Amino acid sequence: MTCxxxxxxxxxxxxxxxxxxxxxxxxxxxxDAEDYFPMEARTYIVPIVQLASQVAPWMFVAGLLxxxxxxxxxxRVVMQ
Numbered sequence: 250m251t252c253x254x255x256x257x258x259x260x261x262x263x264x265x266x267x268x269x270x271x272x273x274x275x276x277x278x279x280x281d282a283e284d285y286f287p288m289e290a291r292t293y294i295v296p297i298v299q300l301a302s303q304v305a306p307w308m309f310v311a312g313l314l315x316x317x318x319x320x321x322x323x324x325r326v327v328m329q
Contacts, residue, residue: 280288 277288279285
C-alpha cells in the first residue's frame with residue numbers, strides 16, 4: 250500500500266492523527282528503499298516467532314504433564 254492508497258471505504262481524514270499515520274507509513278517506505286537492516290531482520294524473524302508462539306503453550310502443557318507423571322511414578326518414602 251503506498252501513501253496515496255487507503256483501505257477500501259476509508260474516507261479522507263484531515264486530522265492530526267491521519268497526518269501522523271501518513272508520516273509513519275512514509276518512514277516505512279524510506280526504510281524499505283534504503284534496505285534498513287532492522288526492518289530486514291524483523292522480516293526474517295517473523296516466521297520463527299510465529300511458530301514459537303504456537304508451539305510454546307503446548308510445550309508448557311507437556312512440561313506440566315511430565316511433571317505430573319514423574320511425580321506419580323517415583324516411590325515415596327514415608328518416615329515414621
